[in-house]
Amino acid sequence: MTSVHIAELSWTAYDERLKRDNPVIILPVGSLEQHGPHSPLATDTIIPQEIGIAVAETIDGLIAPPIAYGYKSMPRTGGGNHFPGTTSLDGDTLVRLTRDIICEFARHGARRLLILDSHYENEMFLIEGIDLALKDLKSWGIDDLRIMKVRYFEFVSEATLAKVFPDGFPGWPLEHAGVMTTSVLLHRRPDLVHMDKVPNQKPVIYPPYDLFPVDPKKGTQTGILATAKGATPEKGEVLFKEYVAGISAATREAFGLN
Amino acid sequence: MTSVHIAELSWTAYDERLKRDNPVIILPVGSLEQHGPHSPLATDTIIPQEIGIAVAETIDGLIAPPIAYGYKSMPRTGGGNHFPGTTSLDGDTLVRLTRDIICEFARHGARRLLILDSHYENEMFLIEGIDLALKDLKSWGIDDLRIMKVRYFEFVSEATLAKVFPDGFPGWPLEHAGVMTTSVLLHRRPDLVHMDKVPNQKPVIYPPYDLFPVDPKKGTQTGILATAKGATPEKGEVLFKEYVAGISAATREAFGLN
C-alpha cells in the first residue's frame, strides 16, 4: 500500500492516484508558536498533520507537506507575537503561499482540496489565498476546483466538551495550549508534552479590545491562557477520534464521495 | 538531552538555549518536485533536513521547520515545472517567506543563521529574502545578525566525486535525481527509494538556452536527466558524511565557534 504522504510518493505514483480517482488533497496549516512551557512550538502544525493523516486514511485521500509557519499570534488567542519561538509570517506572505500551493495542485489535475487549519490567526489569510487562487485559476480557464476549509476544533460536540471539561467549558479563547490541545498531544505525541511544566495559573482575562504595540508585561507571562492541568491522553483520544470522524464525514459529504 | 528540533521545544526551552549560547539556527530549504519515478517528491526537503539534523548535533545547533515548497523547476536543472507533483511558489512568495522567517528568528535574539538549501532554483530568491530581511532589521536597529547560505552539494570533494562516478562525473545539471541524490536517499531513507523504477536512459542533453513556455514533449519524459543506476547506500554514506563534516566545519569557522 502506498503512502498517504504526497512528499513520499514519486511523481508517477502521485500522477496515477490523481488520474485514478481524483483524491482529496489535504493541506495542513499550522504555526510555529509558543504553546506554554509544556507543549512544543509546533503544536498547531502537529495536530492538523495527525488529524490529516487519519482523515486521509479514512477517505483514501492524500496529505501535502504542511504550511508550518502561520500568521502572527494575537494576545487574546495566542498570547501575543512577542514571545521567543513564535515565528510568524506577514499576512501577505501567508496569502501568497496559500494561493501558490492551491494553483499548483489545480495544475496537477487535483479538483478536491481540504485545507485543514489549526491556528486561529491564520483563517482570514487562508480565505484570501483561496479567493485569489480561484480568481487566477478562473482566468486560466480552470473553474471546477472545489476547496473545503476546516478548523478542526469546530468539529467537537457539546457532549465531548462536557466530558473534557466536567466543570464547564471556559470558552475557545482560553483554549490556547489548554486542556483540549494538550490532551490531543498527550494522545498522539506524549513524548513532546511535559505535564510537570503546566503552569498552575488562573485563566488570564483580557479586556474586550486590543492595544498595540503589545505590552509584554501585560497578559499571560507563561504563554497559556488557562491551565492544562486537566489534560489526559484519554480525553485526547476521544477528541481526536471525534475530529477525524467528523471531518471525514463532512469531507465525504461536501465532495460527494461515497 | 533536548531535541535539536525547534518544533519540538517549548518556548521556554528554546529561549533558554538562545540565551545560553546563541546557537546556530539551521533553516533547511527544499522543494516538492518530481525526482524521477524512483525518488520521492520531497527529495530536496528530506536531504537538507537529514543533513541539517546531523550538523545541528555536531555543532550543537538547532533546526527549524523546513521551507518545503520551493521555486519553479527549470528544464535543464529539474526537468521543468510542468510535471504533476512539482508544486512550486512564485519567486516573490519564496522571497517573503524567507524574509519573514529570518526577521522572526532575529527578533527572538538569534544571531547566527544557517540557510541550508538543496534545490537549485531556490538560490536567488533566498538571497533576495536575506537581503530584504537584513535591510528591514537594520531599519529596526538590528545589525548583528549573520547569515550563512549553503548549497549542500557544493561540499563534495573531487576525491569523492571520483569514487561516486568511477566513469567520470557527468556534471551538476544532470545530477537531478541522479546517482548522488539517490545514493544519499538510499543511505538515509531507503524506504522511499524504488531502485527497480530507475529509468535506464541516456543523459538528456538540452541546448544551451531555454524556451518558454516549456514544451512538455521535449526534454526528459521520466523526470530524470541522467540515470541513477549506479546509486548505492555506501556511496550515499560517503557523501552524507562529507556533507555533514564539511558544512559543520565551515559553519564553525564562519561563525567563530570553537
Added chain:
Amino acid sequence: MTSVHIAELSWTAYDERLKRDNPVIILPVGSLEQHGPHSPLATDTIIPQEIGIAVAETIDGLIAPPIAYGYKSMPRTGGGNHFPGTTSLDGDTLVRLTRDIICEFARHGARRLLILDSHYENEMFLIEGIDLALKDLKSWGIDDLRIMKVRYFEFVSEATLAKVFPDGFPGWPLEHAGVMTTSVLLHRRPDLVHMDKVPNQKPVIYPPYDLFPVDPKKGTQTGILATAKGATPEKGEVLFKEYVAGISAATREAFGLN
C-alpha cells in the same frame, strides 16, 4: 465649539487641537455589504460612525473619515461576498489603507489612535495594517504611537443581551443584520430601515466549515442569518448607550486619560 470631525476642520484648527491636548483620533472602519432587504448597504459604516461621534464627544476626541469599504463578506458571518451591493477589498488593499492612514496621523503628531471596527471580516487585515504601520514608524524613529482596536459589539453586557433577546441570544454569527444591528439603526437612522421588509425566516444554519467557491444557491437567500423581527428603537438606544459608555471608559483607561 469646533467640530469633532477632522474632515470639517481646517488644518490650522486641527493642528491646534493636536498640539493642545493630544486627542484620541477615532478611525471608524466598516463595509459596503448587504444587510438584508431591510437595512442599508452601509450599515457597518454608519454604526461605528455614530458610535465614534458620540465617543469623540464624550472623551473630547476627533473622528476621521471612515474606511467605508471592507474585506470580503463570508457566508457564515455576512452571507457571502456574491451578493450584489457587497463591495469589498482585497486583503492587501485593506492592510495598506490602514497602514497608510495610521502612518499619516502619526506624522501629524497624533499619538493616540482608536480604530473602531464594525465588520467581522475586517479584523485580521486591520491588525496586519497596524503591525506594518508600527514597524514602518519604528524605522523612522517614531515609537510612541499607541493604537487601540475595538469591535464595538464586544462591549455589550450579558444583562443587555438578556434584555434584547428575551428568548435567548442566538449567538454572534447570526447577528448579521439581526436584532441588535437593526435596533441600533432604528435608534440612530430610522429613515434607513424598512421593518416591513424584514424577512420572516428561521435562522440559517451553516455547517462548521467553508466551501469555495461559494454556491449562491446555498445559505441565506435574503442576506440575513436570523430574523430582525424583534428589533426596536428602544433596544437600539440601550445598546447604543452601552457601546458608547463602554468604549469611552475603556479608551480613557487604555490611554490614561483623566
Added chain:
Amino acid sequence: MTSVHIAELSWTAYDERLKRDNPVIILPVGSLEQHGPHSPLATDTIIPQEIGIAVAETIDGLIAPPIAYGYKSMPRTGGGNHFPGTTSLDGDTLVRLTRDIICEFARHGARRLLILDSHYENEMFLIEGIDLALKDLKSWGIDDLRIMKVRYFEFVSEATLAKVFPDGFPGWPLEHAGVMTTSVLLHRRPDLVHMDKVPNQKPVIYPPYDLFPVDPKKGTQTGILATAKGATPEKGEVLFKEYVAGISAATREAFGLN
C-alpha cells in the same frame, strides 16, 4: 423616491435598480488635505460628493461612498504633503483601492461607471487602478464595462472663468483652496468656510521644478497658493451649476443615455 446613495439602499433595492436600467454608478474621489486656514480638510471630498449627488439626480444615477483619502499633496498643486491634517495614501494603495472597487461594481452587473475626481494628485493612480481593473475583468470574461474619468474643474467655461476672476484667471496651479474652490464651498457648505481666516497674501510662486525632501520653510506657509478673498456664494453657484450641467451632459453622451 429612493435615495441616490448606494450606501443608503438595501441590496435588494440596489439590485433592482441595476437590473432595471443599468444606471451610471458615480464614484467620488477626493482627499483629506489642508486647504488653507479657512477651508475644511475634506474640501476635495465634499465637492465631488456634492456634484456627484446633483449629477446622479440629473441623470438618474447612483452615487457610491467616496474615496476620502487621496495621493500625497505636491507643493506646486497642494502646498506639499508635510502639513498636519494632510492624510495621504501611497500610490499603490490608491491604485488597489480603485481597482478593487471597480471590479466589485462590475461583478454586481454595473456597466457604466463615472469616476469623479477632485484632487489633482490622484489622477495617474486612478488611471492605473482603472487599467488594472479592466485587465482583471477581461481575464474573468467581463469586457463590456465602460468607465468615464472626470476632473470636475475641467468643465468650467471661459465665460465663467472671466466672471469669477474679473482681474484675470491666475491659472490652475494657484487654485488650491483659492477663489473657485472656496466659492463652491460657500455655495454648498457655508458652515464649513471661515472667510475671516482667508490669508491676505500674494500668490506663492514656485520654480519650474520640484525638490525632495520638501523643505517646509519654503513655499506656502498658510497652505494656500493664492488668496480666496474674491470668493462668494454667488460665484460658487454659477460654478456648481456649470459643473453639474456639463458633467451630466458629457456623461449622457459618453454612455449613450437619452
Added chain:
Amino acid sequence: MTSVHIAELSWTAYDERLKRDNPVIILPVGSLEQHGPHSPLATDTIIPQEIGIAVAETIDGLIAPPIAYGYKSMPRTGGGNHFPGTTSLDGDTLVRLTRDIICEFARHGARRLLILDSHYENEMFLIEGIDLALKDLKSWGIDDLRIMKVRYFEFVSEATLAKVFPDGFPGWPLEHAGVMTTSVLLHRRPDLVHMDKVPNQKPVIYPPYDLFPVDPKKGTQTGILATAKGATPEKGEVLFKEYVAGISAATREAFGLN
C-alpha cells in the same frame, strides 16, 4: 578628460569623482512610445539624454543610463497606449525602478540627484518612487540626499514660445510629437526624423474627460495631436540651448553649486 557617462566609467573612476566633489547625478527618464509616423519611438528618451549630457558637461555632473520604458501613454497627452510600439510599464514597476536606482546612488555616496523627465505620464510615479526611496533611506540612517525633479519642457520661456509658434502656442497637450519636440530632434538627431512623413492634419480635439477602455477608432489615428509641419532645426537649437541653460542654472541654484 573622463566621460560624463557613468556607464562608461570604471567603478574606481566613478568612486573618485563621487569622493572628490559630490557631483550631481543625472537620471534621464523617458519612454518607448509612438511619436507619430515621423519621429522615433524613443523620442522621449533621446531628448532628456541629449539635454542631460549637455547639462552634465555644463555643471560637471555625471549622467546615468536612462529609464527607457515609461508609464502608459494617455490619449490626451500621448495618443493612448494602444498603439503598436508604445511599450509601457505598470505604475508600480516604474515606482520600484525609480526607488531602487535612487537608493543605490545614495548607497554609493551620491547626495545630489537630478531626475530629468520627458514623458508627461511618468511624473506621479517618479514622485512616488522618490518618496519611497527617501523613506527607505531615512530608515537606514541616510537623510541628506537631495533630489531635484525636472520636466525639461517647463524651462521654455514665453519669448521662445512666441518664436517657435509665430501663429500662437497651441498648448501643451497638443505638443506630443509636435513642433517643439520635432524641432529638438531635428537639431540633435536629424537622422531619426522624417519630415516628409509629418501628417498634415488639424489638431485633434479631445473632450475634457477620459473614457476607458480607450476606443482606438476615436482620437488621433496618426499618433500626433497637432502637426509638426513648422518644425525646423533652428527652432530646435533655440529650444535646446534654453533647456540646457535653464536646467543648468536651476540645478546650480538648487544644490548650491558655485
Added chain:
Amino acid sequence: MTSVHIAELSWTAYDERLKRDNPVIILPVGSLEQHGPHSPLATDTIIPQEIGIAVAETIDGLIAPPIAYGYKSMPRTGGGNHFPGTTSLDGDTLVRLTRDIICEFARHGARRLLILDSHYENEMFLIEGIDLALKDLKSWGIDDLRIMKVRYFEFVSEATLAKVFPDGFPGWPLEHAGVMTTSVLLHRRPDLVHMDKVPNQKPVIYPPYDLFPVDPKKGTQTGILATAKGATPEKGEVLFKEYVAGISAATREAFGLN
C-alpha cells in the same frame, strides 16, 4: 534600409515590420556593475547590445532598448553588491520590468522574443518575469508567444575556450571582468577599456558558501576575480563571432526561421 533599433523606428515603420514577417524581438539585459578598474560599469549591458545588434542583422530581427540595471551582484560571481557604481534592482523590480515589457511586445503583435542576458545574477528573475508574463497573457487570450532566453557566454565552444585560455580555463565564476569579457570589449569598444589598469592579481578564491551581510574587507578588493591580463582584441573577435553565429543559428532553429 531601416534601423534594427526599435528605438529609432517610428511606430508605423515598426508596425509594418511586425505585420510583414513577425521578426524576432531581441531584448538585451545587463547591469550597471563594477567590472574592475579597467572596464566600464555598463560592461554587461554593452556586450549583449553589441551581440544583439549583430544577431538582429543576421536574422533580420529587431532590438529593443536594453534593461540597463540588473539584479544585485553576488561576491562569488560579481564581487558583491557593496561596490560604488554597482547599481542594482530588487528582485521583484526586475521581475515586473521583464513581465511588463514582454506583455507589451505581445500586445503589439510580436510572437517571437529573444531575451539576451549577460549578467549572471539576473537569470532567475528574468525567468520569473517570463513566467508571470505568460500567465497574464494566457488570461487575456494570448497563448502563442514564444520566448527564448539566452546567456550569451553559454555559446562558447571548447575549442575557443582552449584558444582564449592557453593555460587552461579557470572556470566561469572567475570570468567576471576577466579575459573573455575584456577581450570582447577590446574588440567592440576599445575606447572603454584601460588595459594599463588591469590588476595583476591572483585569482580570488571564495569558500563554497555565502555570508551575509557581505564583509567588504573580504573577497576581491579590485572588483575582479581573476586577472584580465591575457585579454586581446583578437580573442575578442573570435569570441564575438562565435557568440553571434551560435545565437543566430539557435534562434533560427528555435523559432523555425529559414
